[in-house]
Amino acid sequence: MGLQARRDERWDRPEGGSRLPEFEVFFRAHYRAVARLAHNVLGDFQAAQDVAQEVFLAAYRRFPGDYEQAAGWVRVAAVHSALNVLRGDRRRDKRQLLVQMVGSPPSVEDTVIEREARAELRRVLARLPRRSAAVLVMRHGGMSYVEIAEALGVKAGHVGTLLRRAESALRKEIDRETHS
Amino acid sequence: MRHIPDGVLRRLDDEPLAVPDKVIDHVSACERCGARRAEIARDTELAARLLSAPQLVHDTDIAWARLRRELHRRPDEEPGRRRRPTSVGRRGTRLPRVSLRTGMVIAALGIVLAGSAVAASLTTVFAPTHVAPLSLSQSDLQSITAFMGLGDRRPLGGFATPSGSTTFRFGTITWSSGPAHPAPSRAAAAAEAGFPVSLPARLPAGVGAVRQFIVQPRANATVKFNSTAASLGGSSVTLDAGPAVVAEYSGATSGTDVPTLGVATMRRPTALSSGASLSQIEAFLLGQPGIPAQLVEEVRLLGDLRTTLPVPVPPGASVHSVQVAGWPGVVLADSSNAAAAVVWEDGRGMLHVVAGLLDTRDVLNVADQLG
Incomplete structure (x- = not known):
C-alpha cells in the first residue's frame, strides 16, 4: 500500500535494520491477535496497545531473524504482560483500577451493565491463579488447544482440564462478586 | 466404560x-x-x-510506526529497562472541557486547517479519499506558528474575519468565506449546501431532538509564495473547503440547554497548485529548521498526502482507527471517554463528523447509521 512504500523510501533504518523488513512482516501478521489478547485481559484499548508494543519490542530482540517460533511466544507474552499490568494496578491502587476499567460515567443502561460486568471480570482475573487466568484469555482469545499446550508446556489433552477448572473457578468468583 | x-x-x-x-x-x-x-x-x-467483548480494530499501520520509532530511538536498550512507550493519547493533558458547539467548530476548523496546512504546503492537487490521524502537541502548534512567521496575528485556530489576507514568512495568505448561520430546517440546510443531510434514526440515551441546523458556506484560501521561499517563489496553492452543515442536538431532559450531539456533513476539501511540484513543496517545507522532527515523521507516515486528509489529534486525546460502513475513519475521545468524535469520508467525497458528550460506542452507533 502507498503508506508502506512511501515510508520505506524515506526512512533510514535503525541499527540491525537488515532484519527489519522481515520483522515487519511478522509484526503485521500477528499484531492484531496480540493486541486483542491484551485487550481481553485489560479491557482498555490504549493499555492493550502499550502491552503489544512492549511484547513486540521484546520479540525483536529475543528472536533475531527466526520469527517462526515467535508467533506463539508473543501471544503468551501478551497475556502474561497484561495480567502483570492488571495485578500491578490492583496492588498499587485497587480503587484506581476500578475507575480505569469502568471508564467514564455510563450514558446508556445496557452499557452500564456491560461495563460493570467487564470491571467485575478484571477483578476476578486478577484474583484467579495465573495459569487459570492465562488459559481463559488464550482460549477465548482464539488460541487452539495445541497452541495453548505449547504455550503452557503441557500436553494438548491436559488443556481441556485446565480450561474446565479455570471456567469453573471464574464462575464461582463471579458468583462471589455478585453476592458480596 | x-x-x-x-x-x-x-x-x-x-x-x-x-x-x-x-x-x-x-x-x-x-x-x-x-x-x-x-x-x-x-x-x-x-x-x-x-x-469475548466486541472491540475496536487495532490499527496495525499506526502500531508499526510507533514500534519502528521506538527501535530508532533506543536500538540498544534492553526491553526490561525500556520506558513505557509514549502513546498518542498520552502526550499531554486531558482535553479541556468546551461546549459542543465550540468543539464542533474547533473540530471543523481543525480539519479544514489541517487540510489547508498540508494541502497548501505539500500537494499540487489535493483530493483526499480517506482520513488519518495526525498527532499534534501544543509545542508542535507553537513551532509551526513560529516557523510560518504568523506570531500572534494568526494562530492556527482559524481566520478571525470572513475574508481578508495576511503575510507570513514565505508569502501571503488570502481567504474568503461567508459566516456560519442557522437554517430554518433540514431541507433548507440541504438546499443551501447542495447535498443531502443524513441524520441518525436511532439516538443514544440522553440525546434529544435536533435543536438547530447550522450552515457554513463554502470557503477558500490561497497561499502565494514569494521569493523567500526559494524555488517555490511565484507559485500558489488554493484550498477550497465546504460548504458544511451541522445538526446540533439538545439534551433529552427538558429544561437543559446543553447540546449533547452534533452531526456535521461537508464536501471534502480540495486544493490546486500552480508553479511548484509536489516534491519541491514537500522538500522545502519538511526540510526547514524549526519544524519538529516528530511532526515531520508523523506527516510522512500519513502516506500519500494527495489522498489523505489528516485529522489533528489534540494533546491528551486518544485515537483509534475504525471502519464506518466500510470506510476508514478516526475516533477521538477524551481521556475519560466522556466526549468522543468520529471522522470519516465516504465514497461519495463527503466528509462526516459525529461528535458529542457521549462515549466512543455511542458516537460509533450514530456514525454507522449515516455510513
Whole structure:
C-alpha cells in the first residue's frame, strides 16, 4: 500500500535494520491477535496497545531473524504482560483500577451493565491463579488447544482440564462478586 | 466404560474431532455425563460472554510506526529497562472541557486547517479519499506558528474575519468565506449546501431532538509564495473547503440547554497548485529548521498526502482507527471517554463528523447509521 512504500523510501533504518523488513512482516501478521489478547485481559484499548508494543519490542530482540517460533511466544507474552499490568494496578491502587476499567460515567443502561460486568471480570482475573487466568484469555482469545499446550508446556489433552477448572473457578468468583 | 473426565467433556464442545467416537457415544447415552456436559457448557458460555467483548480494530499501520520509532530511538536498550512507550493519547493533558458547539467548530476548523496546512504546503492537487490521524502537541502548534512567521496575528485556530489576507514568512495568505448561520430546517440546510443531510434514526440515551441546523458556506484560501521561499517563489496553492452543515442536538431532559450531539456533513476539501511540484513543496517545507522532527515523521507516515486528509489529534486525546460502513475513519475521545468524535469520508467525497458528550460506542452507533 502507498503508506508502506512511501515510508520505506524515506526512512533510514535503525541499527540491525537488515532484519527489519522481515520483522515487519511478522509484526503485521500477528499484531492484531496480540493486541486483542491484551485487550481481553485489560479491557482498555490504549493499555492493550502499550502491552503489544512492549511484547513486540521484546520479540525483536529475543528472536533475531527466526520469527517462526515467535508467533506463539508473543501471544503468551501478551497475556502474561497484561495480567502483570492488571495485578500491578490492583496492588498499587485497587480503587484506581476500578475507575480505569469502568471508564467514564455510563450514558446508556445496557452499557452500564456491560461495563460493570467487564470491571467485575478484571477483578476476578486478577484474583484467579495465573495459569487459570492465562488459559481463559488464550482460549477465548482464539488460541487452539495445541497452541495453548505449547504455550503452557503441557500436553494438548491436559488443556481441556485446565480450561474446565479455570471456567469453573471464574464462575464461582463471579458468583462471589455478585453476592458480596 | 468409565465416565468421561471434565477436561474431555470441555474439549468436546471446542474440538469434537479431537475426541474419540466412543467418548461421544458414551456422552450421548450417559445421563450423568450429559448433565455434567451441560453444566460445563454453561460455565463456558459465561466465560465466552465475559471474555469475548466486541472491540475496536487495532490499527496495525499506526502500531508499526510507533514500534519502528521506538527501535530508532533506543536500538540498544534492553526491553526490561525500556520506558513505557509514549502513546498518542498520552502526550499531554486531558482535553479541556468546551461546549459542543465550540468543539464542533474547533473540530471543523481543525480539519479544514489541517487540510489547508498540508494541502497548501505539500500537494499540487489535493483530493483526499480517506482520513488519518495526525498527532499534534501544543509545542508542535507553537513551532509551526513560529516557523510560518504568523506570531500572534494568526494562530492556527482559524481566520478571525470572513475574508481578508495576511503575510507570513514565505508569502501571503488570502481567504474568503461567508459566516456560519442557522437554517430554518433540514431541507433548507440541504438546499443551501447542495447535498443531502443524513441524520441518525436511532439516538443514544440522553440525546434529544435536533435543536438547530447550522450552515457554513463554502470557503477558500490561497497561499502565494514569494521569493523567500526559494524555488517555490511565484507559485500558489488554493484550498477550497465546504460548504458544511451541522445538526446540533439538545439534551433529552427538558429544561437543559446543553447540546449533547452534533452531526456535521461537508464536501471534502480540495486544493490546486500552480508553479511548484509536489516534491519541491514537500522538500522545502519538511526540510526547514524549526519544524519538529516528530511532526515531520508523523506527516510522512500519513502516506500519500494527495489522498489523505489528516485529522489533528489534540494533546491528551486518544485515537483509534475504525471502519464506518466500510470506510476508514478516526475516533477521538477524551481521556475519560466522556466526549468522543468520529471522522470519516465516504465514497461519495463527503466528509462526516459525529461528535458529542457521549462515549466512543455511542458516537460509533450514530456514525454507522449515516455510513
